[in-house]
Amino acid sequence: MLGSQNDMGQMPEPPAPSDGSSLTAHVYDVISEMLLSGALKPGDRMSLRGLAEQLGVSVMPIRAAIGRLAARGALTVEPKRAVTVPVLRRDEFRDLTRNRIHLESWAAALAAQSGMEAVPLRAAEQRFRSALSRDEAASAVRANKALHFHVYAAARSPVLTELVTIMWLKAGPIINLDLGERSRRSRHAASAESHARLVAALLRGDAETASEALAHDIHSAAEFILSRDILPD
Amino acid sequence: MLGSQNDMGQMPEPPAPSDGSSLTAHVYDVISEMLLSGALKPGDRMSLRGLAEQLGVSVMPIRAAIGRLAARGALTVEPKRAVTVPVLRRDEFRDLTRNRIHLESWAAALAAQSGMEAVPLRAAEQRFRSALSRDEAASAVRANKALHFHVYAAARSPVLTELVTIMWLKAGPIINLDLGERSRRSRHAASAESHARLVAALLRGDAETASEALAHDIHSAAEFILSRDILPD
DNA sequence: GCTTTGCAACTGTGATCCCAGTTTTATGGC
């Protein structure tokens, strides 16, 4: 066991930078990022004490952060059992995908109507393509997330962004499942095509095409997952 | 100060019935219901210790429940200040309303397509009209919520229902603001008309009309709030 | 009478201990 709090054992990120002035916020960000990036897989188990030691804090901030994630449906915490990353059945994943398409394609339409600045949008798309060409899966995942949420922010609807975030927390562990480098690369390549159509439509204010392109992006990624026999049921 | 835990002081509801086998779940339900029913108004302040004494539990379950509500945007908890019910500005309320219309009217369309059983649906509507005629505001609010979520459940989309629930937690304190008996009654009467159109459309599988009726219900209630000068900005 | 200042009460946050279930591991019986 480690000594008292803040033992500086091997905590990955010191609470100093980017810390939301609260240990709970920091822990929330760390676990949230692990979910969104696919570092946590469906069914993965974690314990409060284990995470506490790992992150170099006591169990209290861990509990609070886990509770918040659980409230958003990103984690499952059964009465006296280990905290787990939810395992979605096929129909649950389909339901999630349907809602993602409905909300995120709408967000794309709103963004197109509001108008977007070309430079940062193209830069975000370029960062994704660049990570793709350099074959860096992890940074491609980050760039993909950044591009999508850049669009959602342009919809100028905080509520919508929040709802989409909640769905991403649920979908992250499944969408970013590492199914081998080959398939991941081809999936990202398909995504790049959707992105190109999306960006072009957004810049010319074509709400309908932007909406359709984003829907296609989500749909094809989901179909890829469903085509493999990964999800139960 | 009360004695030790479970002091049986004046706790409103004993943790025994309907308790989700966890004090936190019970506290969550209680506060959630207070938000949805308008018992809590925007800007209302509450303290962990105050709630703990009031509900007859220690601060721990209160903290967990508050944290979960805050994660869903239903409560605001600033670093070292009192927990408050969020005060939405006009534009924030408009944004929330727009998203509610987009999601809830879609849910109504899905419910119409799935088909609904006539008896329980008509019963739910009747309970609202009955509470209305008996002039019982509180039970009209409950019946209204029950009717709406009866429809959303029929959409058979757990994710959608969850997202809608989150938005109701945000809107509850504003929508159910007590602006005097007269205006509340006329607002509920207007709602009854929308409900009639909604129920009829649902039962004949008319997705478009059902969607439109629900959108109108939300829109008119929101316009009523906006017409008064209650929200800041 | 009005402003300013300081102290006291109150706020959420975090740490630590304890408890009652769960899960796993090892042990004993066959």
Added chain:
DNA sequence: GCCATAAAACTGGGATCACAGTTGCAAAGC
């Protein structure tokens, strides 16, 4: 060797204490 069984390790939930900011009230100064 295999299965039932018990004990040890581990799980989250809750209570309590300590702490550092915030808020508000009251007394002092002018």
